[in-house]
Amino acid sequence: MAVNLPPPDPAQLHPVRGVELGVAMAGIRKPDRKDLLVVRLAPGAAVAGVFTQNRFCAAPVTLAKKHLKNPVRALIVNTGNANAGTGKEGLKRAFSVCRALGKAIDAKPSQILPFSTGVIMEQLPAEKLIAALPALRDADWLEAAEAIMTTDTVPKAFSRRVRLSGGEAVVTGIAKGAGMIRPDMATLLAFIATDAKVLPAILHRMVKATAAASFNCITVDGDTSTNDCFVLIATGKGPAVSSRKDLLQLERAVLEITQLLAQALVRDGEGATKFVTVRIERGRSAAECRRVAYAVAHSPLVKTAFFASDPNLGRILAAIGNAGVKLETERVDLYLDGVCVVRKGGRDPSYLESEAVTAMKKPEFTVRAVLNRGKAAATVWTCDLSFDYVKINAEYRT
Amino acid sequence: MAVNLPPPDPAQLHPVRGVELGVAMAGIRKPDRKDLLVVRLAPGAAVAGVFTQNRFCAAPVTLAKKHLKNPVRALIVNTGNANAGTGKEGLKRAFSVCRALGKAIDAKPSQILPFSTGVIMEQLPAEKLIAALPALRDADWLEAAEAIMTTDTVPKAFSRRVRLSGGEAVVTGIAKGAGMIRPDMATLLAFIATDAKVLPAILHRMVKATAAASFNCITVDGDTSTNDCFVLIATGKGPAVSSRKDLLQLERAVLEITQLLAQALVRDGEGATKFVTVRIERGRSAAECRRVAYAVAHSPLVKTAFFASDPNLGRILAAIGNAGVKLETERVDLYLDGVCVVRKGGRDPSYLESEAVTAMKKPEFTVRAVLNRGKAAATVWTCDLSFDYVKINAEYRT
Numbered sequence: 001m002a003v004n005l006p007p008p009d010p011a012q013l014h015p016v017r018g019v020e021l022g023v024a025m026a027g028i029r030k031p032d033r034k035d036l037l038v039v040r041l042a043p044g045a046a047v048a049g050v051f052t053q054n055r056f057c058a059a060p061v062t063l064a065k066k067h068l069k070n071p072v073r074a075l076i077v078n079t080g081n082a083n084a085g086t087g088k089e090g091l092k093r094a095f096s097v098c099r100a101l102g103k104a105i106d107a108k109p110s111q112i113l114p115f116s117t118g119v120i121m122e123q124l125p126a127e128k129l130i131a132a133l134p135a136l137r138d139a140d141w142l143e144a145a146e147a148i149m150t151t152d153t154v155p156k157a158f159s160r161r162v163r164l165s166g167g168e169a170v171v172t173g174i175a176k177g178a179g180m181i182r183p184d185m186a187t188l189l190a191f192i193a194t195d196a197k198v199l200p201a202i203l204h205r206m207v208k209a210t211a212a213a214s215f216n217c218i219t220v221d222g223d224t225s226t227n228d229c230f231v232l233i234a235t236g237k238g239p240a241v242s243s244r245k246d247l248l249q250l251e252r253a254v255l256e257i258t259q260l261l262a263q264a265l266v267r268d269g270e271g272a273t274k275f276v277t278v279r280i281e282r283g284r285s286a287a288e289c290r291r292v293a294y295a296v297a298h299s300p301l302v303k304t305a306f307f308a309s310d311p312n313l314g315r316i317l318a319a320i321g322n323a324g325v326k327l328e329t330e331r332v333d334l335y336l337d338g339v340c341v342v343r344k345g346g347r348d349p350s351y352l353e354s355e356a357v358t359a360m361k362k363p364e365f366t367v368r369a370v371l372n373r374g375k376a377a378a379t380v381w382t383c384d385l386s387f388d389y390v391k392i393n394a395e396y397r398t
Numbered sequence: 399m400a401v402n403l404p405p406p407d408p409a410q411l412h413p414v415r416g417v418e419l420g421v422a423m424a425g426i427r428k429p430d431r432k433d434l435l436v437v438r439l440a441p442g443a444a445v446a447g448v449f450t451q452n453r454f455c456a457a458p459v460t461l462a463k464k465h466l467k468n469p470v471r472a473l474i475v476n477t478g479n480a481n482a483g484t485g486k487e488g489l490k491r492a493f494s495v496c497r498a499l500g501k502a503i504d505a506k507p508s509q510i511l512p513f514s515t516g517v518i519m520e521q522l523p524a525e526k527l528i529a530a531l532p533a534l535r536d537a538d539w540l541e542a543a544e545a546i547m548t549t550d551t552v553p554k555a556f557s558r559r560v561r562l563s564g565g566e567a568v569v570t571g572i573a574k575g576a577g578m579i580r581p582d583m584a585t586l587l588a589f590i591a592t593d594a595k596v597l598p599a600i601l602h603r604m605v606k607a608t609a610a611a612s613f614n615c616i617t618v619d620g621d622t623s624t625n626d627c628f629v630l631i632a633t634g635k636g637p638a639v640s641s642r643k644d645l646l647q648l649e650r651a652v653l654e655i656t657q658l659l660a661q662a663l664v665r666d667g668e669g670a671t672k673f674v675t676v677r678i679e680r681g682r683s684a685a686e687c688r689r690v691a692y693a694v695a696h697s698p699l700v701k702t703a704f705f706a707s708d709p710n711l712g713r714i715l716a717a718i719g720n721a722g723v724k725l726e727t728e729r730v731d732l733y734l735d736g737v738c739v740v741r742k743g744g745r746d747p748s749y750l751e752s753e754a755v756t757a758m759k760k761p762e763f764t765v766r767a768v769l770n771r772g773k774a775a776a777t778v779w780t781c782d783l784s785f786d787y788v789k790i791n792a793e794y795r796t
Contacts, residue, residue, distance in 0.1 A: 056719030056727050056743070085715040087728070087744025120712020121745050179699065221698045224720045226712075300619040300698070300783075301578055301791055308792035314518020314624075317483040318578065321454030322622045329454050330485070345454070346485025347519050385698075390785050393699055394706035 002268035003275040003363045003383070008157040013141040014170040017195040018042035018235025023139040023147040026132035028125055029080030029118060034147040036132050037139075039075040039191065040105060045235040046200045047072040047113070048207040052228035058084035059094045059124075060114040061227060067098070073107035075231065077115040077189065078129055079150050079176075084226035085121035093126040100130040117150055117176065117189055117227050145174040148189055151392060152178045156264040160253040162196070164246040166239030169196035171253045175230075175261040179270040179393060181220035190215065190230040190261055195238030196250055202241070206251055207232040214258035218381045220269035221389070222298040230258075266381045271388030274306045277366040281377045288325050289371070289378035295323035296367060296380075303385035311356030313341050320369055331372040337365050400666035401673040401761050401781065406555040411539040412568040415593040416440035416633025421537040421545040424530035426523055427478030427516060432545040434530050435537075437473040437589065438503060443633040444598045445470040445511070446605040450626035456482035457492040457522075458512040459625060465496070471505035473629065475513040475587065476527055477548050477574075482624035483519035491524040498528040515548055515574065515587055515625050543572040546587055549790060550576045554662040558651040560594070562644040564637030567594035569651045573628075573659040577668040577791060579618035588613065588628040588659055593636030594648055600639070604649055605630040612656035616779045618667035619787070620696040628656075664779045669786030672704045675764040679775045686723050687769070687776035693721035694765060694778075701783030709754030711739050718767055729770040735763050 020040040028035045041047070049068055051061050060083055076097060083090045098112035116124060139147070145155035159172040173192030198206070211230050232254065241247050267275050278296050283289035296302055299319040305312040316334060320327070334342035337359040341351050359365050418438040426433045439445070447466055449459050458481055474495060481488045496510035514522060537545070543553035557570040571590030596604070609628050630652065639645050665673050676694050681687035694700055697717040703710040714732060718725070732740035735757040739749050757763050 054716060054719040055721075055723070055725055056715045082712070085712050085740065085744060087742065089744070119710070120716060121740070122712075123745075223697050223699050223713075223716065226716050226719060299621050300787070301621050304788050304791035307788065310792065312517070314480070314483050314520075315578075315621075317454045318452060318518055318621065318624045321452040321624060323453075325453070327453055342483065342519070344485065346483060346487065347521075385788060387785055387788050389698070390702050390705065390783060390788060393702035394708065 002154045003272055005154050005264055005267040007154055008142055008145065010140055010142040013157050013159045014161065014172055016170055016172050016193040016235060018045055018237035019193045019233065021139045021141065021144045022136035023143050024132040024135045024137065026078065026128045028078055028128055034143065035079045036129060037077040037144050037147040038101065038136055041073055041233060042235050042237055045072065045233055046198055046203045047231060047233050048200065048204040049229055049231040050207055050211050052225060054224050054226045056085055056226050058082055058116060058227045059086055059090035060116045061229060062091060063094050063098065064113040064115060064229060067110050067113050070110050072113055073111040074101055074105055075113045075115060075191065076101050077148050079148055080118040081116055081122055081124050082118045082120045082227050083116040083124040086123055089123060093124045096126045097129050100133060104133050113231070115189055115229055117148070120226060141172050141174060148174065148176040150176060151270055152176050152268055154268050156261055158257045158260040160256060162249050162253040164196060164239045164241060164249060165243055169194055169238040169250065171257055173257040173261055175265060177265045178268050179220055181218060181265055181269065192254060192257055193233040193235065194250065195235050197236035197238070197240035198234040198250070202247065203232055203234050206254060210251070210255045210258045213255060214262040217379055218262045218266050219294060219297045220266060220383055263381055266383050269383035270392045271386040272383035273386050274384040275364045276306055276382050276384070278380045278382060279366055279368045279377070281368065281370045282374055283371045283376045284374035286376045286378050289376050290380065291325055292320055292323040292369065293378050293380035295319045297382035300385055306360065306384035307386045309357060309360040311336065311353055311360055313356065316367060317342060327371050328373060333370040333372065335368040336360065400552045401670055403552050403662055403665040405552055406540055406543065408538055408540040411555050411557045412559065412570055414568055414570050414591040414633060416443055416635035417591045417631065419537045419539065419542045420534035421541050422530040422533045422535065424476065424526045426476055426526055432541065433477045434527060435475040435542050435545040436499065436534055439471055439631060440633050440635055443470065443631055444596055444601045445629060445631050446598065446601040447627055447629040448605055448609050450623060452622050452624045454483055454624050456480055456514060456625045457484055457488035458514045459627060460489060461492050461496065462511040462513060462627060465508050465511050468508050470511055471509040472499060472503055473511045473513060473589065474499050475546050477546055478516040479514055479520055479522050480516045480518045480625050481514040481522040484521055487521060491522045494524045495527050498531060502531050511629065513587055513627055515546065518624055539570050539572060546572065546574040548574060549668055550574050550666055552666050554659055556655045556658040558654060560647050560651040562594060562637040562639060562647060563641055567592055567636040567648065569655055571655040571659055573663060575663045576666050577618055578621040578623040579616060579663055579667065590652060590655055591631040591633065592648065592652070593633050595634035595636070595638035596632040596648070600645065601630055601632050604652060608649070608653045608656040611653060612660040615777055616660045616664050617692060617695045618664060618781055661779055664781050667781035668790045669784040670781035671784050672782040673762045674704055674780050674782070676778045676780060677764055677766040677775065679766065679768045680772055681769045681774045682772035684774045684776050687774050688778065689723055690718055690721040690767065691776050691778040693717045695780035698783055704758065704782035705784045707755060707758040709734065709751055709758055711754065714765060715740065725769055726771060731768040731770065733766040734758065
């Protein structure tokens, strides 16, 4: 059901030197399902991350933020249980998993980053994770992507080669998430690794910059998860970033992967049948453009109109008017792909509804509003609101 | 399908001296349907109103705000077309309706308040409204409530008698609205009239105060309409408000009507199967409590869990954490009716899910979060998100 999102071709997912992947079936929520991923890093790997801004951030998020200050040796990720809203006991259980994995790979517990995703407010069955550690088997990036899926229907993984001055580096990343998606500084579990050698300070800047232009530009339902994390790893087993050009090359590849992953989350959004780009142009500031874009992308009325391929475009105008921006409505132009719908705040006299229907019946289209009051712009990617969104979320725990 | 909302009993809707009601079938969008209401006021009536904060406010809203400065002689309300996003032509058409009605009742166009509700961004068929004026027939408050319905399934009208020092006054009000409901200073078309004699300045204060405690405390889908208006009329044909006690009595009756109407909008929210009170207590300020309450009431994940009677209460915690309030999560308690679900930020050890299921299966229940960081509180009324919400809005124009 995902919109224009074929499953990844494993042959196109390049291994990353310095990264070893292992998956297991720990039976956390359902039996016979890959639900545990361990990412082992060679010594010396640099790791940077951004995390959810939700005040009820999960126990593993609290620990991962803390452990990130140490030389990280492994990440451990489980699905089926978010370990959020679990208080001190949740922190204890997450730490016990770090301790067990640390023991197994000869590292300190504080060198392990834990990640969890799944149901909120139930205690983590840490003993199941720990019992499954000996059963971990080597995996490739596709299997790693599969092991972190929850309501996702398609695994998300992308990979690029980058030519640096010292040789060829690779960037490979995975992500999961289909609902509770409106990331704020990060998204629901995304991991990207490169074998390039990058200074930690530069990696930290890069994780923020690329998150801002990718995961922080998407929304499925406007709900920010308690467990969002995006981690960028540079193992340093490949060529070093040794020039400004190298840095630009690498950052471009990382940005491309983050945007592909972020868009993949929306394409596979719960119940999604449409992938919609909302572009706001000529605003006073990027922040104001983002505010308007999110007002459109979050409106249930706009999203149900997308689902119905119904050019009930007044709903988009109403959403723009609700964004809390003091815009001059008489200057606003609105386009659906190439079709001008509104000019100077009112229906364009030449607008034909049949043209809008044609655009909206496509699985992908762009809603573009031009505010004509400045030079800034912003883009947000979103999906429609369908029967299946309600069905999936009404039946999530059954 | 409305939640605990029987149709009004016409015998309980008291006529208001100084108000004459007329309805007609103007065929604006569909034939054979009451879609036009005229409310004639005796000379000397005081009128106050609050209007949508949507920047794309409709042409009739712009005119009504302007005409409110004059001695108002009539209100004219049509359904089927919102006359919003219609630019200068929309203003012209709305004014032509005021002119025609003014001529018919011997008043200036600027003494008429126009109101429209229905599809956005289509020009108002003013000629149909004008042609229907001679066909207006006398109506009671129930028929008036019926004439302003769109996706409403039940007409909304309430009435109270108030004993003032100079005699008995009545307060009767109607409202419409089921979707695009998250009023901001007012709601989708509500009209309340009293025959009490009230100074305009006092009426103006009263309309703001009662809107703040009623229409501004509800949400169906978080979308603020382009056409929201709440108008309070005091014809002065009954007893005067001549003491502080009179004022309190009257305001209490008006507040009761506004709250009943506001709750009726939610009970009849598009696709609603549950009526949910979200109460946030012990916050630092009412504003912060409202922010948290709306974060819960707007979350599609929370609303689908309400629909499913699924105590997936972690979703409520996640929504509270997303409200943009820097609350101390370890102090938060959460209750579902009488059931304590979360204590000090984590699952209450004595919490039994079966008790939460029992509470949520009822058509009405309360979600109550105690922030334990101050003395303020706020209440928001909302409904669930069901298949029918998607169905109604995907098929709205077909």
